[in-house]
Amino acid sequence: MPRRIVIVGHGMVGARFVEEVRRHDPAGERASLTVFGAESHPAYNRVLLSTVVAGGLTAASIGLHDPDWATRRRVTLRTGVAVTAIDRPARRVLLADGTSEPYDELVLATGSRAWVPPTDGLLAEDGALADGVATFRDLDDCARILELGRPGGRVAVLGGGLLGLEAARGLVGRGVRVTVLHPHPHLMERQLDPGASGVLAAALGKLGVDVRLNVMAKRWTPELGLECDDGTTLSVDAVVVSAGVRPETDLADDAGIAVDRGILVDDRMGTSDDRVHAIGDCARHPGTVSGLVQPGFEQAEVLAGLLTGADPAARYLGTPLVTRLKARDIDLAAVGDPLVEPGAEWADASVEVLRFEDPFRGRYAKIVLRHDRLVGAIMLGVPDAAASVIQLFDSGAPVPSDRLALLLGRALPGEATSAGGPVGSPALLPSGALICRCNTVSKGALLTAWRAGATDVAALSKVTRAGTGCGSCQSAVSGICDWLAAAEPAELGEGAA
Template sequence: MNATARRPRKVVIAGYGMAGARLAENIRARDPRGERLSVTVVGAERHAAYNRVLLSSVVAGTLPRDAVTLHPESWAAEHDVTLRVGATVRGIDTAARTVSVHDPGGGPTALDYDALVLAQGSSPWIPPVDGLVHEDGSLAPGVCAFRTLDDCEEIAGRARAGTPVAVLGGGLLGIEAARGLAGRGCRVTVVHPHSHVMERQLDRGAGDVLAGTLAGYGIEFRTGTTAARYVPGDGVKLDDGGYVPADLVVVSAGVRPETGLAASAGLAVDRGILVDDCMRTSDPRVHAIGDCAQHPGTPPGLVQPAWDQAGVLADLLTGADSAGRYRGTAAVTRLKASGVDLASFGDVGSEPDSPEAEVVCLNDPARGRYAKLVLRDDLVTGGVLLGVPDAAANVAHHYTHRTPAPADRLAFLLGRALPEEAVRAPSPASMPGSVTVCECNNVPKSGLVDAWRRGARSVAGLAEATRATTGCGSCTGLVRGIADWLESTE
């Protein structure tokens, strides 16, 4: 047999974040001995990949930084992956099929590839506010972005009890940062240009209820206005003439997909790097996944699409399923803020008088509850569930799995129409094996039980074996309950 034909194809992954790390894992799950693919991952951050979704808990001080790491130090060697952390892909030569890598320790090198995967994520957008940024592009003292583990450590290092903090941007991340900092005893004001917070995920009613709940934790809101000027050591002047005292400014004003490298290599980009259902860019040997990719019909900036894309691309690159195609993701956004239970998905803008959709809505601001269900032909096409945790998991499950909603819509919306198996499953012991415990990673109870029997004897072990708890983290309590129950049966 021809020896050249047996050479593993070289895959280079630019970006060791949530998408790049997941792709490398998925490739090795399908090609454990590296017979089909050699894998090199180049990551610009100096750490092992970590769960970015959990960074709000690092800011809040409820999780130590080590708890968000996705891979132990030995992971790359154990899985035959060449890992270069703290190194950056600076250029792509699509004709020669090489990338140039800049490594501060070792200078520039070239790597050749058979397939290149761009998994570069996105970077924070810093609004053009006087005083936020120095001429060289660095942030002024006391100003932090909120994207990386290093950002979180800087924020946490500056946030003392009583510190006045301005959070610029009341989207999902701004709200999570604000709640975490309020929990540390900071005096937090959120400045948001829109009329209500989290306007991408919430309608006005839900936004107002959320702001009311957060006001109960001491957070102030300035909506419908923007920051005009930051004066270090003083605060932020607003364009409506207002003023917010601030020793720390956390900028959470949105993100922009990383497209510069792709664009300079001549690849087609729009808002993100354009990809088809095979995650191919305009050059068939170059792929893009995660936040930097733009796939039609996929919501930007969420981790579930990145993971789904990594699964499909691993199937295609390894040949495990050469018919695999990515068709989009029904993603659910969950706020991770202590004391607030909020899930939002799909179409949240339809109103009860909409002629095209059936809309059921309950607004109970006095108790911090707001629930909205949008249906079309009995299928859930959107929803906001704030302060109704019993309903949230079940309704979101119907949305992501496209299963018909129960006829009693109100009971469904209030969490009283639980699936039959859940009604019969008040404890981990009696819960049927088929019940999905971790929605983010689609892990059923039976998967956890199997992993336990194979030796994963702790929540951390179960997480490593099955990935349960490693998404939004909201199932951690349930996984702990299952682990406790399994331990008690031995």
């Protein structure tokens, strides 16, 4: 009898887990799958929400699956149905409609929720968002933001982190006047140093985003505007809150499962209950941080291999971090640990820190090397350098001796670049070079798929999943596709791959 696996959460990571299980068990002989999603929408690409706000994509276009996906995959899918409790002794989940569902294995992929700071006026008495206030976390939030942020209007964005800046840039592109309030001395303080933040703030200013640092919102009143703690009042029509997220751990916590700033998991994605597992933003594993899609995908792959028996030795050991800002006209990547400075705890004599700063042209580059390996970088406005740096970070290869060339993007002349950068000469790119980090798709995997008949971008993406995560590698996939279409047979031999 198939093992009954219940998945709570139909976001990107929950959906990927289902796909991975069915990849190992297409006929459903080993696992029956039931998925509950609290949102009414089927799974969609949450990473592309900022592009929806900017007008580059429609809400319908970011869906992950076609309407009959669940039926074809032998999956019972119920959207708009919230799980309210876990009955661990009975191994059942209780649902908001009064029914319940038994499980043999329970997978929590509940993600995270937007955090609303305790600013007067942001919440109504019943705890709902007040008039003129929106968060930025899901598809319904996008619709609300677009309703509030009409062309010619004025919006304040609370939070100068990744999502806040993406929302601000998207709204400005729609003709909205935007002010970003950030309570810290510089933007994206978890990923950027002060120098990079200053260049980024200036670049955003040129695009029409007003950035105010070390300022917090004090009170929101729709009739008066947004009062700030520096004594000023912003005359704005709406407030978009992007002040951070919190893992959705209530189900686990209420059921007595160990929680500490996330559902605690081991390398097998197991919790303190051996029949309950957690993946994605709701999970806390020592080898990663929440908020990025790649760790969730890798966790889903590990857990699917374990629960189907296809890979009983699978373990999740963490994900090297690459963060990209998805905002039109701004190319920013933060890699590994870029905030190390000389004198830091582990910054011994083997650590090199190099910088290049060109604020007038919106460019900033910083690389952190240790024992001739790249361990951190900030790349703003230098896409060629960013792509080379990410390639070196992924491979762990020694960096070129010409550090300045690496900093300026000239260390690998004539070679293709990957991980979202331009592709100049794919024939010279190693077969193992990662093109799509989210889905761990190499150049060699794309070549294999092409030889098997996937001879356009859409087909390559469908077969390999390249470009279906954060979307930053789409230009690289397109460039490789163009090269494959024009390449001579000899170029596609094993030596060239």
